Structures are given as structure tokens and as C-alpha cells.
Amino acid sequence: MPKNTQNIKCTMLKVALGFALLPVFQQSSFAEDVRVNTYIENATFFRKDVGLSKFRNTLQIEAAKSFKSSGSFSNVSLSGTFRLTYDGVYDLNDEDFGEKAGRAISIENVAAGPGATVLFGEGLAFPFTFDTANNPNEGMIVLGENLHATDGGVAMGVPVRPCDTDSRGCINGYLDKDMQELRSQELNDRLDFIRELYFDFDYNLDNGSIISTRLGKQQVIWGRTDLFRVLDVINPVDYSRNNIYDELEDIRIPMWILKTDFRMGATETFDDVNLQLIWNFDRYRPNDLGQCGQPNVIIDAGCFFRGMNSLWDNGGTVANFAGGVAATDFGPGQIGIRQANLPSWSLSNTQVGLKFEGVLGDLGFSLNALSYRSQMPSIRANIQAQNAFTGEVGLWPALIAFDINFPRLTMLGGSMDYYSQGIDTVFRVEASHTSGEEFGNTLREDLYSESDVVRYVLGADKSIFIPFLNDKTAFLFSGQIFGQHILDHEREERLLGTAGIPDWEENWTATLLIKGWWMNNRLSPQILAAHDVRASATAVSLSVEWIVNDNFKFTGGVNFKLGTGARKFDDCRTCNPWSPFTAAFPEHTPGSTLGLQGFEPLGRFQSGPIGMAQKEDELQFTLRYSF
Amino acid sequence: MKKLISGIKLSIAATFVTSALMTTSALAADEVIQQSFFPYAQSTPSFEGLAKGMVIDKSNVAQFKDVIDPAFYVFIEKGFTSIVVGDTTSLALHQSYIDASTKGYSKVTLGEKVGEISGWEAGRPFPAEPSNDDPRAGEKLAWNYKYGYNWGDSAAIYPFYWKYRDMDSAKVERTIKFNFHFLNFKGRVNQQPTPEITPNPSDLFRSIYVQVLAPDDVRNTQLLIHRAADDLKRDNSWLYLGFQRRVRRLATGQVTDAFLGSDLMIEDFEGYNGRISDMNWEYKATRYMLMPFFNHNELTLDTETHSDSDGYQVVAFSGQGGCFPNITWQLRKVYEVEASPVNDSHPLSKRVHFMDAQTFTIPRTISYDRKGTMWKTFTIGQSDPDHHLPANKGSGVSIDDAFSMIDVQANHCTTGQFKGQVDPELTPPSMFSVQHLRATGS
DSSP states (O other): OOHHHHHHHHHHHHHHHHHHHHHHHHTOOEEEEEEEEEEEEEEEEEETTTEEEEEEEEEEEEEEEEEOOBTTEEEEEEEEEEEEEEETHHHHTHHHHSTTOOBOOEEEOGGGSTTOEEETTOSEEOSSOOOTTTSOSOSEEETTTTTOOOTTSOOBEEEOSOTTTOOTTOOTTSSOOOHHHHHSTTSSTTOTTEEEEEEEEEEEOTTSOEEEEEEEEEOOOOOSOSSOOSSOOSSOBBTTTTTTOSOHHHHBOOEEEEEEEEEEEOOSSOSEEEEEEEEEOSOOOOOBOOOBTBSOOGGGHHHHHHHHHHHHHHOEEEEEEETTTEEEEEOTTTSEEEEEOOOOOOGGGSEEEEEEEEEETTEEEEEEEEEEEOSSOEEEOOOOEEOTTTOOEEOOTTOSEEEEEOOEEEEEEEEEEEEETTTTEEEEEEEEEEEEEEEEOTTSTTSEEEEEEEEEEEEEEEEEEETTTEEEEEEEEEEEEEEEEETTOOEEEETTEEEEOOSOSEEEEEEEEEEOOBTTTTEEEEEEEEEETTTTEEEEEEEEEEEOSSSEEEEEEEEEEEEOOOOOEEOSTTSOTTTTTTOSSTTOOTTOOOOOEESTTTTHHHHHHHHTTTTOOEEEEEEEEEO | OHHHHHHSOHHHHHHHHHHHHSOGGGSOHHHHHHHHHOTTSSOOOOOTTOOTTOEEOTTTGGGGGGGSOHHHHHHHHTTSOOEEEOOOOOOOOOHHHHHHHHHHTTTOEEOSSTTOEESOOSSOSOOSOOOTTOTTHHHHHHHHHHTSOSSOSEEEEEEEEEEEEETTTOOEEEEEEEEEEEEESBSOOSSSSOSBOSOOTTOEEEEEEEEEEESTTTTTOEEEEEEESSTTSOOEEEEEETTTTEEEEEOGGGGGSBGGGSSOBGGGGGGOOSOGGGEEEEEEEEEEEEEOEEOGGGSOEESSSOOOTTOOOEEOEESGGGOEEOOEEEEEEEEEEEEEESSTTSSEEEEEEEEETTTOOOOEEEEEETTSOEEEEEEEEEEOGGGSOGGGTTOOOOEEEEEEEEETTTTEEEEEEEEEEOOGGGSOGGGGSHHHHHHHOO
16 A cells, blocks of 8 residues: 555544544643643763764654533643754764764675675675675665674675665665654654643543543553563554663654543442544654664674665665675675565554453552564564576565564564562562564574563662661662563574574563662762573663753763673574575475574574673763743 | 740639549530630630730741740741630521530541541531540540531532732742532431431541632643541542543542642541551640631622622732732640551651631641651631631531631641522532533543
């Protein structure tokens, strides 16, 4: 369906729902209660060995208008949040992140000796190769170079300039930002400067129950844990803003949603019971993982995608490919990422959720169900591609030629919090079971497989006095352990190494927050540490927040990483898609990997977001003026 | 004290003598109730040299040392503030609360442990005069406070301004604007339903809901406290943080932290906002002291902080650092009660409460740190409801109208300016649910 038609249908739906609510407002008369809150903010970050990595200036206006209750309707209001940013890093540090970023690159070619390289475009040419006139050696980096050497693995050239400067590798509709959209992310065709805009109203039933409704562009938050998104998956997230380190409130991407709560209140058994229905009727949006050339590209996925899309569109040189050692020039339409299949707007592509929630004394709980689209991309191979040896176009087993898809998922989960009076500690638990998720899998000819996934977080909060530091105010200690179990995990030992799903079958990430307060809470230092157990990678963030007065707030901090960075995994160089040309030996089954390892492209799934950011230590300063 | 005793009118002295010769149980219920709720019915107390309209400042404060609590005495002595003396007036609580007290008289008994009570349904549980011979007299006074008619069955402070002030420079560091709402689930005597809101599955006694309106960095923070009727059970508390947009259950230990950076703990609200069983209570004395009771409409008010279509203005502050309310003080009958925390890790070693005998509000409290050094001093100014908002007239609620919590160690204070409204429409029971926090949050 053409995008314009989708937009019209989606807009018509939003307008229709707005008209449906009109009677509510016709019954309400204007009250005096109008609120407007505004802040301007500068966030300036410096990255080790890079320099300026953020100079973001934000204007955010929040406004709300309440209306008098009328009849059975109460708490009627209209609220909006509008945000505009300008990130000057693309102008002030344009050699790293702007129009002058990147350079001419050399690609590793160990066939000529350890660490030897060739210029991009001068690799071993297939019969059907590429023309550097269509893909010149400029404005590029080598995939993964910020984190690791190629070290005998695969790598490719990745364009890094804004998409209006260099359109190579810009995937239509997905990670294709031009300079204006990089500088001011909210000024896009999804009107993100309207960050939130929604109507609220309560309809009071005669039995005392209340139907609370919020309709409009909004964030809907499920769950009880910090940092991790086990149940909090209704809105996609913009990781390009500051990786995983910003408050989720600032990086959730609001969607047009109808949220209705049937608030039953207290019953004979429960202190509070509530049933919530969510209908996300907005056109689908994925997480923003960051486009290669931006300062924040979580797990460097955006660079992998851009490099692969450029490879598909233009061809290019791939390090150490032929024979596992020779830099090889592929032609266009042979390997890479062809396109992103973003779900179009249709009723069947909208997303629905249900939550039953209650309080039973010291115990709070929720049961959650959500049918939604994965906000993380899944790359599926087995698309029509050209054989570089014969020129034939067809389906080739385990060929590293992909489309990006966003499969529909079903999530069932729940959460609990419990206050243990005996040890004065609050415990929080959140768990989910998701079906339909897809993972890269080098054992499969499609190079992916589905798996059910169980995720959970167990958290504990306790206030502890440390008298020699502060005998008046306790410190908050908040610890969490996040676990992920891929239930249909597949791995095998092959001739040259392990193959299968690169993600860990079981993994845990632990976080610890210690926060203290002085000067009437106006000075608040904190330590936040996160450790990825399997990746053996740790992130530590030390920060101090100083509320100068009601208007000014200053936050300064340092964010550094420890432990292991890049990790190697089967890179499918030995998948033998174009047998017999790519067979390692006569009996080598087509589409069957031998498990040759490299950092790229799949090692990132073992390193995780912390391991992949090992070279992104930063000093971060933020000044906010509110009025 | 000699001066005080000599100054009290003969009829009052005679009443005490009579009381001392009789056991409480021998008094007729009506007489006990009358004495408890109308202590100034026969006459009002006086003190040598004290007169309406006079100002007590550092030049004459020594003369009145016996009727001023030690913290406030030091403030006046240092010239930080002065006291304007008003008439002692009777602030009669709502008749339905008094009737409930009569109905429940002598039916209420303490259990074996501190915090255990039985037989109470509504009203003042222990209206009889405390006795130094009663080892649990302090605990009974604490129950009288807890089951008092503090804000009636429900009320709202709507809005409520807190200012964080540097006492040395007088700089206002922060101004927080709140709405506070109070609801009694049990012991209700006036607003329907009485005596209890049902269903009440967790057998709650009371709930407090707080919403922060400004400034921006804490706007939309909400706090909900559920207090069980069983005093041995800890509160359940939830906090909605605007920047997280979700509800967090609080460990109740956090009630001793500075609330939103103010000089108050959650436990300090209203004078004392914890469990009876969290403290060891000791009745020290019955005294006649100057207490912050006044008629709101007769004060010179703050014209800047708040304005609305009602024309209502909040109490003004002045004195050192702007930490002292511009109010008048009355000589009133007071019970001095010392509360020391059971938990050794509590940041306080004790609070000394000065409970108003007629209303059982706690207009003055002095808190001491773990080392036993004076740390904070809390003043809650009380207005007669008949001289406040028209809607409060006849409510029989002693209106909390201004507070000042001074950290004498840090030379810092938090002041509070109220628009207290006894209006059940502002405080529906549905407001006191966890889901309300989510529904209201944005």
C-alpha cells in the first residue's frame, strides 16, 4: 500500500476517534485551569578519543488544559508536549559526525599477509563485480573499526555521512536521515515535534467504578523495573539519543494509542483492581537504533545495516572473504541488505494489549498480554540475489542477502511488587514470555529462526543509612538482575567453530544504583553500574545532579566501560551459498556453514550494548532551565 | 511554674484539685468529655504579665520562659522572631466527633503491646486526663492524636506551598506547590458513609494522597500512603515519579528521609505520621503554653504567593530567614509527650510533642538527632475554621494553616502555606488508589 494512502487511513481513524469524543467536550465548560511548563536544555558530551559527541539543545513545552466536570464525566483535560532539538555536533564536529565524516578506506586482505590491506575497490574481483564509479572510496569507515581491528574476519566499507550528502546505505524509510533530521530529529514526516497530544476523561459509573480513557499520541508504560524493558514494550525507543542511558521518558517514541482503564477500585478482596485495554492504532514504528554516522548507534547495528545496504545497492569490497582470506569485490544485488519491510498501516497491523492489575495489601501485581510488532529488526535471508560467479539470479541457501522484517509477537507476562516489612525492603518482579521473536541463526538456510523467549527482572530497593557519609538522609540502594532465556536456542560445533544463534542462550545483566542526597536533595550524586554477565562487560556511570534553584538544574557525569568488547562468532563466510564455487571441499553441503569466526557481523549479539560501547567513554554535562 | 500556677484562675485550680482527689473512673462520662473537649469552658488560663496584643521579643522573653517551648524560646532570645499574643479561644471540634467520644467512653482499652488497642470505633479514645501514675499515659495521648479529628473525615490542602529557605541569607531555594488530600476510612463521624468506608479489604484506617504541581523537575510526583487500622502493620506507600511515569512501591523506611528535599520527613507530616508502635511514648506533663492558634481572617496575609477567584490568601512569613509565620499565639492547655524511636537506626533520638489538649493537634514539636542534640523544630499554625474559608465554617476542624520546620543545625527551614478545605468533593475515595496515581500521571 502506498505510504500516502496509509497515512490518510491512519489520520482518518485518529480524526474519527476525535469526533467520537466531541460530546465529552461539548458537555464540559472551560475552567481557568491551564498549565504551561517549558524548559530549554543543553547537553554537551565529550567522547574519549573522539571529542565532541553531543551538543544537543532542546526546547520542550508541556501544556495542559483542564475542563470542568459535567454529568458523569470528570477529569477532562487536553495535554500536549512539544519538543524541538538542535544537535550542533553535526556542525561542530563534522569530521566525525557530519558532512565531512569518513575517509577513503582500506580493507583487510590477510591473503597478502597478516594485517595486509587493499584499497576499497581493489579486492579480488568476482566475474560479476562492482564499479567504484558507483561506489567511490570516500566518506566511509570500516565496519567495526571504532571497536576492533578486522583481525582476519569480514568487514566492509560503511558510508557515514548524512543521507542527503551520501545516500549510500540509507535504507528507504528506515535509517535514512538527512542532515536536517540528524540535527533536529523531531522535524520529520512523523511530526515528532508533537511529542505527546492526548485527551483524558473519566466516565463515572453508578456503581462507583470509573472508566478512565486517554486517547492520543502518548507513552504507555507497563512494568515495575528500571532500565530494562520486559513489559514496557508498547512504545518503541529512540536509542540514537543517548544509547541506553537516558530516562526512558525522554526516549520512548510516543504513538497514537487509545488507553482505557476500567477502574473497579476496592473490592471485598483487593484494595484496588483495574483492567486496562490498549489499542495502538498508529502506523508501525521500530526502535531507532541510530544511523551510522550518528554518535550513538546501539550495538553498532546501524553501521552493519548501512554497510550491508550499500553493498546490496552498489556492491563493494569485503575483507578476508574468498577462501576466508582474500578481500573480495562483490557486485550489486549479490549480498547485503535489500530493503526494510516496514509494516504498512492496516487494521490488522495495529497492536492491542490487555492488563489486569491489582493491589492486595503488601502485594501489587499485574497480568499483561500484548500482541504487537517487534520493534527490533529481524534479518531474513533467502531473497532473490545474483550469483557472483554465474550472474544467475535466484534463491541461494544461506546467502548473506537479507530483507529486514519486523515480525508480529505475542507477549504474555506479569509483574509483582512486594513490601517485606521484616527487612524493610521492596521487591519487584517482572516476567514475560514472548513468542514469534526471530534471531540470526547460521545453521538455517534462511539464516534466522524463531524462538520463544523468557525475560525477567528481579529488583530490590532498600534505604540504608551510612552515618559517616550522611547521618540525616539514607542512601537508596536499588539492585536488579535481568535474565533472558532463548528457549529454542540452536548451536552446533562445526569444523571451524561454533555456529547457530549468536545470542547467548541464557544471559543475565545486573544493575546497581546507589544514590545519596545532600543540601535538601538539591545535590544528589549517584553511581549506576550495569554488568553483562556473559559479555563480561560493565558500564559505570557516575553523576551529580545539582538543582541550583527552581529553574536551573545542572547534571555532570562520566560514563565509562570495563571488560570485554568485541566478540567473535560464525560469520557465514563458509556457508557455501553458491556451490560449487563457494564450497570449501567437495562434500561441503550447500548452505551449511563450517563456522569460520570473525568479529563482524554477529559477534555484536554476544557483546551486547555494553560490550559494543567499550570505546564510548564519555563526559556528559547537561544544563536545564525550566520556566 | 510557680508563676503559672498562681496565674491560673482559681476555678481551674479548683478543678485540678478535685481531679487529683478523684479517680478518673469515678468521673461521670459527660464530665470527662466536657473537660476534654471544652477545657476553657469555665475560664481561660492566664500568665503573669501576659496580655492580648503584647509582643514577646528578646527584650522580654525571659519573663515568659515557662510558657514558651525551649526551641522557640531560643529563637526569640536570638532575635529571630517574636510572638504576638492573642486571646485564648475555644476551638470546638465537630459535635459528631464529641458524640462519638461519649459513645465510646470507657470502652477502649490498650492491648499488651504498644500499638495494640481494642474497643475503638470512633471519637477520642482516651478522653480522661493523663496521669503521671499511668505508665501508658503517653501512649494513650498518642492514640488520641492518631484517632483525632485532625482533618475531619476528609479534607484537602488545595493548594499547599512549601518553600525551602536558607535561614541565614533568607534566600528561597525552592518553592514546591502541592495538593494534599486526607481520607479516614474508619472512625468517620460526619461525612457519609459512617463509621467506615467499605469495602475495606486491608482494613485501612486512613490514607494520604499528595500530588506535586510545581516546579517542573518534581511536577507530577505523587505519593499515596495507606495506613492500616492495625498499628503493628507498617504503612503501604507508593510513589509516582513523573520522570519515570510509573508507580514505585516504597520501603516504608523511606518515611524518615527528607521528603522531596524538604526539612520534613514523611513521618513528620501533621506532627507525627508514623505508627504508635514505632515509638516509646512518655507523658511528661500537662502545661499551659503559648501555642500557634489564631483566626486566619484576622491576620495580615501573604499577597504574593497565592491568588485565586475566592480571594483567599495564605499566611505570610517573616523573621530570620523568613522562617516564622506571621500569626498570633494563645496560652493553651498542652500535653508534653516524648516519643523515642524503637528502631535504633532511626535518624532521631526523640521528638518532644506539645499536643493541644482541646484539639489533639500537635502544633509544636522539637526533634533531637541521634546524639541527642536539638535538630529540628516544627510549628503548625492552627486556625479556627469559623474564621477561615466560608466553606470551612462549622466544620469543627482545627485548620492546619501554616507550618515551619526549622533545621537548627543547618540553619535551614521549610515553610508551608495552606489553603485547607474541608470539602468531601475534593477528596473522593477513588483518589486513594494506586490506579489513581497512574491515571493522573503524565
